[in-house]
Amino acid sequence: MRIGVDPAGELTADQLRAGMAELTALAAERGARVIDNDLAGLPPSRREVEILMDGNDSEALQDVAIRLCSRAFPAQPVLGVLTFVSHGTDDDARGVLAGFGVSGIIERTPGDDGWDILTVTLQKADLARIPESRIHTALEASTNCEVRIVTVDRKHVIAPENREWQALPAPRCRTC
Numbered sequence: 206m207r208i209g210v211d212p213a214g215e216l217t218a219d220q221l222r223a224g225m226a227e228l229t230a231l232a233a234e235r236g237a238r239v240i241d242n243d244l245a246g247l248p249p250s251r252r253e254v255e256i257l258m259d260g261n262d263s264e265a266l267q268d269v270a271i272r273l274c275s276r277a278f279p280a281q282p283v284l285g286v287l288t289f290v291s292h293g294t295d296d297d298a299r300g301v302l303a304g305f306g307v308s309g310i311i312e313r314t315p316g317d318d319g320w321d322i323l324t325v326t327l328q329k330a331d332l333a334r335i336p337e338s339r340i341h342t343a344l345e346a347s348t349n350c351e352v353r354i355v356t357v358d359r360k361h362v363i364a365p366e367n368r369e370w371q372a373l374p375a376p377r378c379r380t381c
Contacts (some may be wrong), residue, residue, distance in 0.1 A: 206255070206256055206258065206266065206267060206270055206284075206285065206286065206287045206288065207253040207254070207255055207272045207281065207286045207287075207288075208253060208254050208256065208270050208271065208282045208284060208285050209250075209252060209253050209282060209283035209284075209285050209286030209309075210224060210244065210252055210253065210254055210274050210277075210278045211244065211249055211252040211278065211280050212249055212250060212252065212280075212283050213249060213280065214248075214266075215251030215279055216252075216278065216279065217245075218245035220278070220279060221244040221252070221278075222244075222245065222277035224244075224277045224279075225239070225242070225244060225254070226240075226279075227231060227276070227277040228254060228256075228273055228274060228277035228278070228380055229241075229277075229347070231276060232256055232258075232273055233358045234275070235257075235258075235269065236259065237256055237257060237258040237259075237269075237273075237282065238256070238257040239254060239255070239256055239257075240254075240255035240256075242254065242255065245366055248262065248347060249307070253285050254274065256270050257290065258270065258371060259376070261300070261303075263287055266287075267284055267287060267315050270284075271284060284320070286379045291347040291348070293347070293348045293349045293350070295311050295313060295323075295346075297346060297347045298311050298325065298344055298348050299311065300325060300347070301340070301343045301344050301347050302325075302344075304328075304333050304342070304343070305331075305334065305339070305343070306331075306335075306345060307328070307331040307340070308336075309325050309326050309327040309328070309331075310325070310326040311323060311324075311325055312324045312325075312326075316351060316381075320349075320350060320351055321350045321351070322350060322351045322352075322353060323344065323348055323350040323352050323353070324353045324355060325340075325344060325352060325353070325354050325355070326354075326355045326356070326357060327340070327355070327356055327357075328356070328357060328358075329356045329357065329358055332356060337354055337356075340354065342352055370373060
């Protein structure tokens with residue numbers, strides 16, 4: 206995630222360097238990593254630190270990052286962009302779905318050209334709230350796979366004990 210640490214341009218080069226060193230140490234104590242950046246060489250609007258953190262709770266991660274920056278820099282930090290690093294796994298795909306507030310069945314098969322094909326089965330009701338194209342694009346970006354979205358009616362799904370639902374009949378791909 207990115208945190209603006211000197212948007213008003215009030216900190217000196219020495220304060221920025223000392224803040225980066227302090228932030229790097231504080232982040233390491235929490236298992237996070239700070240991307241090295243020469244903040245003093247940037248205009249104030251771009252004086253953002255980049256912190257790599259593991260976790261699923263974006264609000265909690267943002268709170269930790271703001272607190273770390275508050276301790277490291279003598280200026281009020283400003284929350285910047287939150288991004289997710291993806292390794293292309295099925296867990297990444299589940300994370301994308303969770304980010305949209307939906308769940309689904311994810312099946313990965315090898316494609317003929319060496320690229321995996323990710324078939325994602327979603328409930329039609331979920332796509333009434335979120336455009337399929339947004340989910341499709343996010344899944345492709347996070348998995349580097351060809352993505353096929355299949356939809357099923359709620360009456361065609363069951364929720365097994367592990368709380369993940371699954372389709373009963375094999376649904377057909379809408380693009381085939």
